[in-house]
Amino acid sequence: MSTASASTIVEETVRHRRSDLVELSHSIHAEPELAFAEYRSCAKAQALVAERGFEITAAAGGLDTAFRAEFGDGALVIGVCAEYDALPEIGHACGHNVIAASAVGTALALADVAGQLGIKVVLLGTPAEEAGGGKVLMMNAGVFDDVAASVMLHPGPLDIARARSLALSQVLVTYLGREAHAAVAPYLGLNAADAITVAQVAIGLLRQQMAPGQMAHGIVTVGGQATNVIPGRAEMAYTMRANDAESLRELEGRITDCFLAGAIATGCEHRIEPTEPAYHELNPDRWLADVFREEMVRVGRSPVGADVEAAFPLGSTDMGNVTQILPGIHPIVGIDAGGASVHQPAFAAAAAGPSADEAVIEGAVMLARTVVRLAESPVERERVLARQERRAAS
Template sequence: MARTLDDVHQDLRKEVADRAGALWSIARRLHADPEYAFAEHRAAALLTGELQRAGFSVRRGVAGMPTAFTARSGHGRPTVALLLEYDALPGLGHACGHHLIAAAGLGAALAVHTVLGGSAGCVTAVGSPAEEGGGGKAVEADAGVFDDVDAALMFHPGVYNWRRAPLTAQVQYRVAFHGRAAHPTGNPTEGIDALAALVELFNVLAVLGRRLPEASHVQGIVTHGGTATNIVPEYAEGLFGLRAATTPALEDLIGQLRECAEGVARATGTRAEVERATVRYDHFRDSGVLSDRFAEHLSRAGITLTPPVPGVYLGSSDIGNVSARVPAIHPFVAIMDEDGSDHTPEFAEAAASERARDVLTAATEALACTAADVLLCAGLREEAWARHGEAVGG
């Protein structure tokens, strides 16, 4: 007698329960040994070692990044990707809970591999470095890692229980002004003050900020402002972080930044240079049909996910670049109360708590069951792709 989908879910939950202690041990090892963007060598070695021992086909150094990897079980389509993050925050360690994301993705991939054994397509664990700065998933997406994937699944620990992540598009730009050095009293008329131009750009952007749409903003810092007080600065530079609710809105904001810089340069007699300084993170496009499945599976653990609060945005992530290509989910599951925040020492402590351990097991089960749904239910895949096409304007 053939197994039903409910039978598969039950087998997956048992498999995750049997591995729960080992997964928590891996999460704690990662938590105790934080590594940072593109240097997560021990984390990548630990995770790929577990996958390789289980029989996955492992590729390291994916997309030109030494700590990126893919690990495949099965062949062909359909293919579901489980995303693993494992970079930490300098000075704060795992204050964003990426060790839990890594352990959950690992556990879900191992469970699906054990229960389905490649019989229903392919499950791929995708190790993505540098989410906190560098955009490993964006680099992987551009390199084609997700080209043959039908769904990309992950969860993120947080302070809310939300079905989807309200994540904005973001990028950083470097703006430099070139002037002419002079002595401020000996020959002041010969100088062209590049720092004055940069300061004026801050003023213009402050005025612009008053009429930007919701979720759009520019935040800048001065990275070079001159070398001595008795020399008119011939070079000044600022770094500007831009965010917007959608990727098209971010592109509009980038255009406005360029216009402002060029206008200031004309007004001050300087020359402006505007260049992108980081990988662009696209806004996140949630696959509602897959997020609903994840929420339904997670509810078995007594955790109820709700839609996010309207108008509240929780930063940006390179999962946005993946979601522009394939149906993707990124629910938040709380490991501390709403009066807290990630990227704090308190969150790092909560990420090693018993509540975090319970959330890890529950999220791993929900990810594994959702992955099986993608592999086994053609109708679900078709609906997810159809809605994805609508979300990206296709």
């Protein structure tokens, strides 16, 4: 079968299933669920592929809200990643409902040509991208071991074929002091909340010397219970980001010293605990990204140029860890959110609007056609298979 013929089939499949895919996107959007608790969303993401005959493994990697759904038995194993967790308070302000529905559409389309292309289609339900690192945990458990290449997309304010992201780590910092009456005997206390203040001032002063791409941001999660009691315990959650893992490690060392400064200045004890696996920066496969860019242009989109791609990393994602290990892409498909960007309430509303619905359909078409190109390009197919063989042998 020619590339054009297979490409036509997958596009027709997605467009034929338009109402089902849009309904799936809206249903997940209407019932937002947080990391590791996406029980309804996980089930919804499996329903259409189960009907199509995919073999489903629930709780993939030991995670209750993860799954692995397989179709076909070809040598080239293609992973399609679906995310479906939401954010506290603002729901699907990152548009993971669009990600899930487009991934399902991609998997359904590729199932229709799996035998002809000699591929195995693996739809991966990956929970807890916003907090928890579901893909990292699944990789560590071996769920990605046989996957030769992995694809997914993410909605955003622009069309970006070769999207970048930042490496990320998150910690919980706890200060332990001593309670005392704030008026009667304040000198008997050790103020844990003051330790947070000192640490945050130190981080604020450090910003002038942070390298390009490095950033830190956090919130106070525990700061005391009453104004007339010196807090004996205080906590803050902090996120650190950088252009790459090496720069992130350097930043972590400097921020750790700022945390220590708070403890030393106030006499408090402190501890620092990672709250989830570290996220690596995206390393998108150039060939796959270039093909996806061609698909964007073909459907009438206007992806930003390479100079803009390089200048604007968009947040952080555990898909970065996947692309460090195997060929993959994580393009951004633009939706009209009235100028809003991800993690804003207006973007959550737009994620169930007409523009987002088009992103679901066009996104699935573009991903599926990109995989078809890979499967039918002998040199590129051999490249990803050879890399998979080396990884399996290591």
